[in-house]
Every structure is written in C-alpha cells, then in structure tokens.
Amino acid sequence: MTLPLLPPHPVPLCVIVLAIVAASTDLTARRIPNRLIVLGLAVALAVQMSIHGPLAGALDWLSGAACGFALLLPFYLLRGMAAGDVKLLMMIGAWVGPALTWRIALATFLIGGLWSLLIVLCRGRFARLLANLRQLIGGLAVAPLRQPSLIDARSESVGSIPYGVAIAAGTLGMLFAAAL
Known part of the structure; x- marks a missing residue:
C-alpha cells in the first residue's frame, strides 16, 4: 500500500503545529478549544485556495474536512469520544485531503485502541x-x-483518554511516513 504524497508546504508544518497544540490542550484541560478549530479551518481554506486555486482548493478543503468529520462522527454518536476530537480530525482533513485523512484515522484508531486497552488492563x-x-x-x-x-x-x-493525543500521534506518524 502506497501512501499519498506529502501535501505541499506550508501544509505539513501547519498541521504539525495545530496537532501538537490540540494534543497539549487536550492533555492539560481535557478539551480542544473551538477557537483552535475555527482558526485551523479558516487558514486551511485560505492555504488550499492559494495552492490549488479558488474552486479546486475549496473542494479539497471541503472533501478533507467532510472525510475527517464522517470518520469520527459514529464514535461521537455512540458516546465513545468527545465532539472536540471529531472537530480536530475534521480540521486536519481540511489541511491534508481525504486520502491522507483516511490513513491518519486508521493510525489514530490503532494508537488510541492500544492505549485504551493498556489503560483498561492496567486498571x-x-x-x-x-x-x-x-x-x-x-x-x-x-x-x-x-x-x-x-x-x-x-x-x-x-475510563477515557485524551483522544486528541492519539489523533496528533496518528497525524504526525502519517505525515512522517508520507515524507519518506
């Protein structure tokens, strides 16, 4: 299985910064601020439109955001995660597009699942x-x-985990894997 290409710059750097900030606030306050999500979505739209043109950029932004939202929404509806986690993957998807968002979600599920299982077993x-x-x-x-x-x-x-950390780890892992 080949990974999609790494998105053009400044996308990886912006996504890394946003993921780390979200993970750190989730660790310390157990929430991901809506201001961070809104800022990330707005800047992602501007960057996507400047890289790909107004229409193609807006469509890339929308398809990535929709993919991130759709992948985590069922878990939110089952009370398995918080809304901030869904919005975080939606924002990341707006930056990286649906193909990489799908892979980030898979990596996140693996990391979050193993982390959760370890906590359940330890407790x-x-x-x-x-x-x-x-x-x-x-x-x-x-x-x-x-x-x-x-x-x-x-x-x-x-028990619960700050799932924003798992999303950030999955994001960083997939970005670094795509860069190789």
Whole structure:
C-alpha cells in the first residue's frame, strides 16, 4: 500500500503545529478549544485556495474536512469520544485531503485502541469493558425498537483518554511516513 504524497508546504508544518497544540490542550484541560478549530479551518481554506486555486482548493478543503468529520462522527454518536476530537480530525482533513485523512484515522484508531486497552488492563477493568461491549452490541440489535441511546446511562465507564493525543500521534506518524 502506497501512501499519498506529502501535501505541499506550508501544509505539513501547519498541521504539525495545530496537532501538537490540540494534543497539549487536550492533555492539560481535557478539551480542544473551538477557537483552535475555527482558526485551523479558516487558514486551511485560505492555504488550499492559494495552492490549488479558488474552486479546486475549496473542494479539497471541503472533501478533507467532510472525510475527517464522517470518520469520527459514529464514535461521537455512540458516546465513545468527545465532539472536540471529531472537530480536530475534521480540521486536519481540511489541511491534508481525504486520502491522507483516511490513513491518519486508521493510525489514530490503532494508537488510541492500544492505549485504551493498556489503560483498561492496567486498571483491572477488562471485565467491565466486556460487559459494556455486550450491552453496546445488544443495543445495536434493538436500537430501532428502543430508546435512542445504545448504552444504558447507568453503565460504568472503564475510563477515557485524551483522544486528541492519539489523533496528533496518528497525524504526525502519517505525515512522517508520507515524507519518506
């Protein structure tokens, strides 16, 4: 499998800075500021339009943002991540386009999944994780017949991670891999 080409400059540098800032605020405050997302989206649109022309740049920006949004939205709807994480990948997608966004999401899922599993195992919460997964899968089967929430509000969480860090790690990894 070949990676898409590295986006033209200044895209990689801007994405690296934005991903690191988002990860650091997610680590310290457990949130990703909307100001950062809006700034990143606005500058990405301007850069894409200056690199590719107004129409092609706007379409690249929109297709990348839509890809990032669509890839994480189901996890937000299942209460598996926060809205800031969805918006962060949407912003990164606006910078790098849909092909690289898809690969960033895959790397992010791998990093975030392994990190989460390690935390669950270290905290001795694996049995609770399995019970929550059974409830989620059972909720998917009867979701049209019941309440909109697939997970019972009384379910006990096995913990959470600042997923912006996983998104930043996946982004940096894919950017460096594409540069090789």
